Amino acid sequence: MDIDRDIMEDTNRDICYFIYGGSYLPNRIIYQIVEELVNDIDLICLLFTCKQFYYNFRQQYKCRFKGVSLIDQSTHALNKIRDNTIHATKSFHLRSFTDIFHRSISNQLVKSNIPLFNYNNNNSHSDNSEDSIEEAVILVDQIYHKQQKNNNSDDSIETPIIMGGAGDDYNEQPLMQDLPDTIKWLAVNSSSRPLTLATGWKFPSQLEKLEYTSTINRKIEMGVLPETLTELSLRTPSETSLEEGVIPKSVTSLTLKKIEKSLEVVGDDVPVIYYHFPSHLLHLHIHFKIESPMLMFPPTLLSLSLHMPPATTDFRFPSNLVSLTLGVGRDGVSRSLNLSLLTALQTLVIRSSVPIPSDYLRLPPNLTSLVLYASTTIDSLTFFPTSLVSLETFYITIKGAVEKGEQLHDTLTHLSLQFKEAIPVGFIGPSIKTLKLGFITKELLDVALLDGTIPEGVQTLSITSYRNFGIPPTILQSINRFTWNRLNTKTENLAFPSTVGALEYFSGLPANYQIPSSLTSLSTVATRQANLLQKEYGLSTLYIYQDENNRKWLLPETVTFLSLDIPSHFDGMDETYYLYVRLDPIIYQTNVTELVLRTISRDIIHCNIQRLEDYSNNNNNNNNNSDTYDVLITDQHSLLGGIVRLSKQQPQTQQLYLNINWKKIGDPFKISVTTIPGTTNIQ
Template identity: 25%
Template sequence: MMINNNLQDNQDNQKEYITKFPNIVLLHIIRQVTNNVDLICLSLSCKKLYGMIVGSHHITFSSVGYIYIDVQSHWLVDNGVDVRHASSLFKLKSFKSLFKNALSNQLLISEKEDNDNDTSFNNNSLMINLYAQEEMNFHGYKCHTRYQNAPISISRIYIKGRSTVPPTFSMYPFFDNLNSVYADAPKVPDDPDYRTLLPRTLTQLDIGMQKLTSPNYFQSLDKLVELKVVLVVFDHCQTINFNHLHNLRKLSLTLGLVPKQCSIDASNIQLPPNLTSLALSHFCNLGQNTMTTQFFPTGLIELEVELGGHDYSSISLSHLTSLTRLTIHCLTSVPPGFIPRTVLHLTLDIMFYDVGLLEGSIPDTVESLTLEYNGQTDNMFDDDDDEGITFITDILNNPTTILPQSLKNLTWNVSTAAATTPLSLHSYPPQLEYLKGGLIDINTIPSTLTTLDLIIHPQQQQQQQIGIQIPIYSIPSINQLDNNSHTDSNNNNNNILPNNLKKLIVRILPEIENNNKQLFSFRLDEIINQTSVGELTIYTNISDRHVQLSIRRLDSKNANVLVVGDKSLFGGVIQQKQQKQQINGNYNYPPLYLTIHGEYPLCIQSTPAPYK
């Protein structure tokens, strides 16, 4: 009897219970899939899923890329994620056989009980029945027929280009459900009597307009929670009222002034009382001495504003006790004590090269700091270096007194045209974990870093028989350091980056624009064997293409390494074969190149030569 029970238990355990689920349940499970590992596990468990991928092609995972081939057209088709760059498909030892075995020789039988259970694989009706369409894009000049034919379930619409906003939305079937409108610079007639009647149900509105026909244009939209307004033409004498929008929490405002040399009196902009986020573009050009402390709602959590000169003496932000995010477009230097100590995330956009950073101007409570400069660079210095930019000189000379010691994140957004030498500080904040910059001297980066984001130059150019130069990019190429040059006491001598550094983001400089083949290689073996990096992202200027890889070292000597794409099924297990001799204690593996070639799939190989 005991044996029979065990046999029955084994039979029960071998049943594929997931095949009993109706499609509506499976689709809800699929929507939770966020990475390739989950996708593989789900695929191995569910033959129904195979049929839906191969048969209907309607499955879309939330952030996982997959590719299938359209048999009729022989085109590679993707699911909206950047997977056309994945590979062809599995050049390395990888999951190819797993998926090939899983998706081939499968016989799908449609049973009556399944049909009664809503499990039909009808391409035309399945997804429509399960998920009502919620958003719609409108392009071109004649889109009113599309408005009329739009599903009643539409709650968000996107009006792009020079499409015309209709005089009213009330005639359309989705009127009662509409809560979000995004209108990108629509064509609004100049007739002052023309009034776009937006539904009062709107909670979000993002609209670009030539000009405002009435100062109370938005007054009727009393349910708005988020509002972004871009006005191409705004006379400096005009007013704009938001004070009746009591539900509004987030406001972003950009005004194109006419005439340009004028400024706006801040009292012409009437803000609602309950705002928590306010962004005033520096193009708004609010006149100095016109803003007062009372201009800013007391509940602000986020604030973006342009300040300079007498603004710092006429305005106090100390009453903004909830303010944690602050962006200042600095016309002049921020004085010490102006920024509230409640601010944790601070961005200082330096507008002019002679604007400096004063000691004590950045509170020691700031945890995340972004310094930006994209100002004038030509013919303003006697020297050809960036020491003429005042705030850079201040940082380089006094990092310990300028930068908060509690700082965890530092972003250095200085254009490469302005910063001609790598960022090299003799002392970083002791708790710094994230560093993003342009050119960075990696000899000086602290051992506390877990994430590094930087720009790199090509290390060398390799001539090929096809008559082109192939740029080869590499981390040591920043300053051609040797393996023992890093001064980090907590770092192995063999590593070129600190051991704590797990996430690396590299940005390829535009030299490859001169390479008409759009071809370059990156030394992947150095990342595998001489760092502890587990996540590698490479941004290029080839069609705004970027590569995201996860690296998992499967043994202590890195003989077997799993490299897979985070947003695709590219990759597999790399088997490195150690050469006879070791150099500087490193496992002497041959070079390994990640080759990116235009729109072709990625390739990992032992030479930087183009692959066929």
């Protein structure tokens, strides 16, 4: 979107509009106001307001956008780069704020064998030379490297990043050269160079957190990893020994993963695996089945995740554990799991792929949170400690005790159950505040929620995979957050509780639903528009309200957050996914200020919408006779976007589309805003 009211155009720089109590606010007060701003779009609008402050601000105050980020540390995916931010670095349309944008990511660095992803802000912007780089990603795509060797066309630049291809031959050592010592967090993805002294690894001297993904299976040598590390994540093709001293003593958090679908070594050549962990380790997470004959966990360990070792493995759980996550397979049920001596344990997660005996498990006495997904039976609800606050399990696991008339402890406030049958009335107690009910039956109408099933006092309710008809009248007025997912195929008229403030309705099946007037947040499925020849989606028009100014609303005026799940499509003719989303009804006929568009279980864009004037009063606004209506739309993490100028007089005739396309699943999305589907007249 490159329609931008550039602040530079205003030549009257001597007027300050920040007046309070008849006098101008001092700059230090305004700067303090800026520091308190959380939403970057508020900062942009603040700087739009006062030109004098804008120029003083740029010259005297090195401001940053707080939400802008090039690197996403939180994601578990191999690709840590935010696609929208990379795109924004190449073409940032809010021209007056370009320097602030680049300053906001000046502490981040990306080096890749794919030119598209390279970003070294400090080297390209001299005004940021004082900023120290603290986060970096070394990103290698072996498929791209092989395509370049085979002299493929330039179109291969847009090849999706595929990590860990067989026969990797790209050496990322040049990418690792000259990394600033100020880097504290580093991700190295798809390295084909083992962590040995001979391969010349040199990490930044101040490095604290490292995420390393290798495409080869080689032991790590002692002395390669820096002693400054506190958090380490290793991802390798198969299980590899950790020799004593390999992991620095400074590491307090260690995560070990295997590349999915890696080949298992079988036969007489299977190596014996040993693990030596740092003596002061606090957090250990092992995401694969362990084959080691012995595991010596440090006594300092507070949280542990692993697959339950077989009886042939000698190990003991540390007595200080606070959190424990276990995966139980066939080998793991060969010994009982007695946790009664772990008096410090508060959180326990057990997921079993095989049936386990009823006497297999004994719980710790002070447990507060339990997730138990296993094919087993519990004869009495006294099995659960009275300290338990949160429980998640299959109903069949506790069915026998419930049918005997037993009640869950009244200390429970969070309950999540998966059902294959009707829920008995009165079983769920009045202490429950958060309730999640999932139905896993394949029958159409065999399960229904009966009167009295949901107790008074439930505030957050989630019902998923419900196949019966209608919303039960037992859903009470105490509920303020409601998630509803139905699977029947009948067109229904649904009325949600009037007190609901946040609603998540994800069924893509026909339904007419009444939106509560108290709603502030709505997550739902985008509906297909009338033009079936285009993959055009938008907000449902089921809710229509006309106010005293004859303005028609598609959502209650209280709704400020909207999330739309959009079905994805593949066109076999051009091998391109594409779709269009109508934006103008959301702009004109709602008060939504935060919009999320999702497909294939990931965000396309998470954006803020700021209307730069009050549209509802523009007909009576004598100070603004313009025929246009300006709206600022920007992505939260990249500020990708700009100002869109729309007509005031006939908004219903001016359509605005968000065009989305990508070549393959995993590709970065290409996003443009247009007035005609499929065109790119507004970028």
